[in-house]
Amino acid sequence: MIVTRLNETGADQVAAASAESTVKPIRGAHVAIRALSHTYRRSDGPVLRDMDFEIHQGEVVALLGRSGCGKSTLLHMMAGLTHPSEGEVVINGRGVRAPSPRWVMMFQAPSLYPWMTVAQNAALGLRFSRKTNEIATRVPEVLDLVDLAAFAERNAQDLSGGQQQRVALARSLATRPEMLLLDEPFSALDAFTRRSLQQDVREIARRLGLTMVLVTHDVSEAVLMADRVLVLDANPGRVAHDVTITLKEDARRAGSDAFQEEQARLMQLYTDVAHGDATTPLG
Amino acid sequence: MTAIPDTPAGAFRLPRLGRFRGLFNAVLGIALLMGLWWLGGRAVANDPDMFAFSDFAPGPTLAALWDILSTGEVLSMSGPSLYRVGSGLAIAAALGVPLGIAVGRTTWLREITNVPFQFLRMISPLSWMPIAVMVYDTWDGAIVFLIAVAAVWPILFSTASGVRRIDPSWLKVARNLGANPFHMLFVVILPAIAVDVLTGIRLALGVAWVVLVPAEYLGVTSGLGYAINDARDILDYSRLAAVVVVIGVIGFLLDWLCMLAINKFNWVRETAH
Ligand SMILES: Nc1ncnc2c1ncn2[C@@H]1O[C@H](COP(=O)(O)OP(=O)(O)OP(=O)(O)O)[C@@H](O)[C@H]1O
Ligand SMILES: [Mg+2]
Numbered sequence: 244m245i246v247t248r249l250n251e252t253g254a255d256q257v258a259a260a261s262a263e264s265t266v267k268p269i270r271g272a273h274v275a276i277r278a279l280s281h282t283y284r285r286s287d288g289p290v291l292r293d294m295d296f297e298i299h300q301g302e303v304v305a306l307l308g309r310s311g312c313g314k315s316t317l318l319h320m321m322a323g324l325t326h327p328s329e330g331e332v333v334i335n336g337r338g339v340r341a342p343s344p345r346w347v348m349m350f351q352a353p354s355l356y357p358w359m360t361v362a363q364n365a366a367l368g369l370r371f372s373r374k375t376n377e378i379a380t381r382v383p384e385v386l387d388l389v390d391l392a393a394f395a396e397r398n399a400q401d402l403s404g405g406q407q408q409r410v411a412l413a414r415s416l417a418t419r420p421e422m423l424l425l426d427e428p429f430s431a432l433d434a435f436t437r438r439s440l441q442q443d444v445r446e447i448a449r450r451l452g453l454t455m456v457l458v459t460h461d462v463s464e465a466v467l468m469a470d471r472v473l474v475l476d477a478n479p480g481r482v483a484h485d486v487t488i489t490l491k492e493d494a495r496r497a498g499s500d501a502f503q504e505e506q507a508r509l510m511q512l513y514t515d516v517a518h519g520d521a522t523t524p525l526g
Numbered sequence: 527m528t529a530i531p532d533t534p535a536g537a538f539r540l541p542r543l544g545r546f547r548g549l550f551n552a553v554l555g556i557a558l559l560m561g562l563w564w565l566g567g568r569a570v571a572n573d574p575d576m577f578a579f580s581d582f583a584p585g586p587t588l589a590a591l592w593d594i595l596s597t598g599e600v601l602s603m604s605g606p607s608l609y610r611v612g613s614g615l616a617i618a619a620a621l622g623v624p625l626g627i628a629v630g631r632t633t634w635l636r637e638i639t640n641v642p643f644q645f646l647r648m649i650s651p652l653s654w655m656p657i658a659v660m661v662y663d664t665w666d667g668a669i670v671f672l673i674a675v676a677a678v679w680p681i682l683f684s685t686a687s688g689v690r691r692i693d694p695s696w697l698k699v700a701r702n703l704g705a706n707p708f709h710m711l712f713v714v715i716l717p718a719i720a721v722d723v724l725t726g727i728r729l730a731l732g733v734a735w736v737v738l739v740p741a742e743y744l745g746v747t748s749g750l751g752y753a754i755n756d757a758r759d760i761l762d763y764s765r766l767a768a769v770v771v772v773i774g775v776i777g778f779l780l781d782w783l784c785m786l787a788i789n790k791f792n793w794v795r796e797t798a799h
Contacts, residue, residue: 322702344704354695358717358793368703370713400795414703 271301271454272334272346272421274321279330280479281316290316292479294330303448303455305465307509308475309517314458317480318424321456322348334422344372344418349428353407355399361410362386362395368418385413388447405436412444422454429464438497441467445495462513466506467495474512476519483516560584579763586764587771594768603769604776606748610666610741611734614673618730622678623723626685627715636686643682651676651737655744665745669738676737677730684729688722689715720791728784735777750776 279294290313298304306314319325321332323342332339334346347368355364365385366378374381386392389409394402399410408428415423425444429437445468448455459465465472466488474484486509494501567583570576581587594600629636629643651672658668692715700714716723742751750773757766 324698324702342702342704348702350695350699352695354693354699356696356714356717357795358720367700367713371700371704371706371709398793398795400793418703 268450268452269419269421271452272298273300273336274298274422274454274456275333276317276321277330277333279317279320279327279332281313281320281325281327281329289328289479291327292481294480294482296473296482296485298454298456301449301452301454303445303457303468303470305457305459305469305472306475307459307462307465307472307513308480309477310460312475312477313480314460314475315426318348318426318456318458321422322346322424324348344368345420346422346424347415347418347420348424348426349411349415351427351430353404353411355407355410355414357398357400359399360396361391361399361402364399364410365413365417367414372418374418381417381419382413385416386410388416389413389443403436405432405440408432408440409443412447416447416451420453422456423448425455425457427458427460430461437464438467442495444468462510463497463506466490466502466509467497472509474509474516476516483519484512486512581763582767587767590762590764591768591771594765594772600772602748603750603753604772606666606746607738607742607750608776610669610749611673611731611738613670614734615677615727615730617670617674618677618681618734619723619727621674622681622726622730623685626682626723626726627689627711627719629682630686630689643679647679647683651733652740655741659745669741669746672741673734673737677734680729680733681723681726684722684726685719688719691722692718717791717793721788721794724784724788724791728781728788731780731784732777735773735780739773 275297276294279291280289281291282289294317306317308314316325320327321334321339323332323339323346326340339346355361356367359367362382366382369375369378369381383392383395386395389412391402391406391409391413394406394410399407402410408431411428428444429440432440441464444455447453457465457468469488472484472486472488473482474486475481476483488505488509490501490505496502564584567580567585570582571580594603629639654672654675655668658671659665662668662671696714696718697710700710705713738749739751739754742749743755746752750769753769754766757763757769
């Protein structure tokens with residue numbers, strides 16, 4: 244039983260598959276958040292205030308913060324799905340105005356289209372950006388990358404939750420984005436599938452040279468996946484700590500001592516920030 | 527002490543027929559209907575007051591039906607009717623689907639149109655008859671109008687409710703992947719609501735087919751409704767009953783075609799999650 248599950252979602256397999264795959268590296272995006280503040284029309288105070296930070300090419304950054312501190316809001320702005328009320332998001336030197344296939348967001352639910360096959364779902368970004376001639380080569384490539392080549396012609400509904408999230412990842416990667424924006428994409432999965440996907444996604448992003456921004460409120464997920472963690476304050480959202488994770492790749496396992504240490508350090512910072520919020524709710 | 531029987535008594539069971547059960551039951555149902563019809567015919571024939579109507583019984587009716595079928599008259603009878611229903615439905619769909627999408631997507635439009643639409647929907651389509659006759663030069667035009675008026679509501683409401691049940695994340699993901707409004711409509715919205723639209727068309731077809739016959743009682747000199755009226759005028763009751771059978775059979779077949787289309791476009795699966 245356990246052996247078959249390992250074979251189904253094992254990280255080693257995907258790592259091996261992506262090592263063989265012919266996907267070319269991409270130049271990751273450089274992001275600058277400049278004096279960004281945001282107030283929703285119906286909210287009393289600002290949700291985000293005076294955010295200023297940079298994300299370097301190929302970096303994996305986790306945004307860690309309590310529920311409601313504005314993580315999704317910030318990510319939507321990076322994707323161009325929402326506009327900040329002040330300041331701007333600058334990607335590769337240009338202000339973000341609209342969604343673009345060059346920076347793709349992945350959501351908590353895979354949101355596949357149930358009337359399409361896995362391959363058709365993965366091809367959507369290419370179809371929408373009028374690159375239909377690339378579908379025949381790109382789609383098998385990305386499905387191979389997420390280890391779902393054998394499922395290409397299956398209906399999207401016939402896959403497990405973890406497999407569906409992999410299809411969503413393949414769909415995001417098909418347009419060769421420079422940046423992936425992940426909004427708690429693993430939170431609906433069981434612990435085992437989540438762990439292996441966390442490792443796979445980091446592995447794939449690094450292999451391709453993608454910049455990746457990951458929203459989470461799970462400390463261990465942040466330590467496992469990120470090169471850098473921004474711990475956010477709430478009410479209004481601000482960067483409270485900018486933490487670099489100095490783990491080696493082979494120490495990025497939940498069991499290792501170095502991981503435990505790093506996790507404890509981050510957990511301390513996170514709880515301090517969270518408690519600070521609780522005592523001064525309107526900051 | 528009574529002996530415990532091997533099989534539970536009481537429950538009446540049809541014989542086990544395996545994969546032929548559905549077919550067997552369908553044939554059984556038809557046979558039951560024919561039996562009732564035959565009994566009714568016997569009762570009418572034995573009643574001195576209703577004796578004149580004994581041609582409604584299965585025997586004379588089936589003979590008349592064979593007549594209509596073998597002479598090909600069935601085609602010239604139903605052709606105009608099918609054309610009217612087809613045109614009426616096409617107009618209803620051309621109006622109902624876009625309007626339904628607009629109403630389903632826009633809250634203010636839904637709020638404005640709700641009362642007027644519910645009001646208009648409850649008016650029997652046939653009550654537009656005098657107006658339709660005045661407005662249209664031809665009877666054909668008037669009938670197509672009546673059918674369209676009857677058929678537009680189920681299509682509109684079914685489309686609108688389908689649009690409202692679209693998963694908002696499908697739209698968000700599409701926008702995120704760079705979909706333009708054309709893609710939104712043809713790649714996301716229409717496939718998502720295909721089954722709702724077809725279900726609306728199926729309901730509309732049922733209503734249209736019902737409205738058709740009384741509409742054809744008036745004015746026109748072709749079609750199934752006219753054939754019924756005509757048979758009554760010449761007191762040919764077996765022919766009248768045969769036309770009724772034709773109406774039922776065609777209606778059944780059209781509904782069945784709709785079902786086939788719905789099954790083809792239905793993407794809902796049984797899933798474990
Ligand atoms: N459309 C909106 N209008 C008004 N207020 C909003 C809107 N969307 C979010 N908010 C508020 O903005 C704040 C930040 O929301 P956001 O969704 O960004 O939080 P989050 O950090 O992603 O939380 P979670 O971890 O629960 O997903 C919350 O207090 C929320 O109530
Ligand atoms: Mg969120």
